[in-house]
Amino acid sequence: MKLLDFIRRMFVTRICILCDEAIDRDQKSPFCEDCVEEWDNLLETRCNRCGEDRHTCNCLPHLVRKNFKVCCWSVFYTPNHSEEISLTHLLVYRLKYSKYRDCINFCAEVMKNSLIECCKKHGVNYKEYAITYSPRRLHNRLRYEFDQSKELAKRIAFLLGLDFVEALDNIGHSEQKKLSAIERRRNAQESYKLKKGFVNNHKKYFIVDDIMTSGATLVYCSRLLYGAGATDVIPVTYAKDNYKYKGD
Numbered sequence: 632m633k634l635l636d637f638i639r640r641m642f643v644t645r646i647c648i649l650c651d652e653a654i655d656r657d658q659k660s661p662f663c664e665d666c667v668e669e670w671d672n673l674l675e676t677r678c679n680r681c682g683e684d685r686h687t688c689n690c691l692p693h694l695v696r697k698n699f700k701v702c703c704w705s706v707f708y709t710p711n712h713s714e715e716i717s718l719t720h721l722l723v724y725r726l727k728y729s730k731y732r733d734c735i736n737f738c739a740e741v742m743k744n745s746l747i748e749c750c751k752k753h754g755v756n757y758k759e760y761a762i763t764y765s766p767r768r769l770h771n772r773l774r775y776e777f778d779q780s781k782e783l784a785k786r787i788a789f790l791l792g793l794d795f796v797e798a799l800d801n802i803g804h805s806e807q808k809k810l811s812a813i814e815r816r817r818n819a820q821e822s823y824k825l826k827k828g829f830v831n832n833h834k835k836y837f838i839v840d841d842i843m844t845s846g847a848t849l850v851y852c853s854r855l856l857y858g859a860g861a862t863d864v865i866p867v868t869y870a871k872d873n874y875k876y877k878g879d
């Protein structure tokens with residue numbers, strides 16, 4: 632984060648998590664008026680594959696369908712077809728690179744609500760679960776000085792009163808987003824391992840990530856948890872990318 636930006640955020644005023652427009656300090660929503668309208672529109676977005684909305688769309692990557700009984704996600708991740716940057720792109724971008732507390736808290740709240748809704752739909756008692764996350768590559772953790780999935784997981788655990796567990800480590804070197812589907816699988820398989828000294832005290836886990844694309848990261852992380860004695864793992868992501876994977 633640039634220094635000026637930082638000072639502005641710390642001392643001057645509260646700003647919209649998307650466009651940096653000043654907003655009222657006491658306002659509940661973290662968006663300015665224009666962005667809150669865009670956010671409402673985003674929630675109404677329909678799936679580009681099945682035409683359903685986010686509550687009823689069940690299009691999942693083959694890998695995810697094969698490996699998880701239940702999968703929670705909150706919004707569709709829409710790619711940029713025009714010059715204009717889409718709202719989910721922008722919010723995921725903010726999540727990944729800006730360490731902006733309002734943004735993390737907002738997305739965690741959205742994810743928490745989807746998680747509760749999803750568990751209700753599938754008859755899952757979320758209180759039996761602990762929360763962990765798929766860690767960011769060390770290179771990026773050092774570069775941006777935080778791990779967005781960890782921050783989201785911590786916050787969701789706090790909101791739901793669940794245990795937050797640091798179970799996994801990322802020792803990978805390649806960035807998932809730059810790889811093809813097959814390369815992603817191979818990279819995910821090689822990148823994650825159980826954290827040194829990790830003792831598994833839980834049976835069931837929600838595994839948090841910011842975005843689900845092929846699902847490879849989530850699947851390989853879940854296999855490590857199953858290997859450590861977990862009996863159920865449910866992925867929880869903020870966005871679901873419908874464009875890059877080949878579903879079934």
Ligand SMILES: [Zn+2]
Nearest residue numbers: 647650663666
């Ligand atoms: Zn705004």
Ligand SMILES: [Zn+2]
Nearest residue numbers: 678681688690
């Ligand atoms: Zn769909």
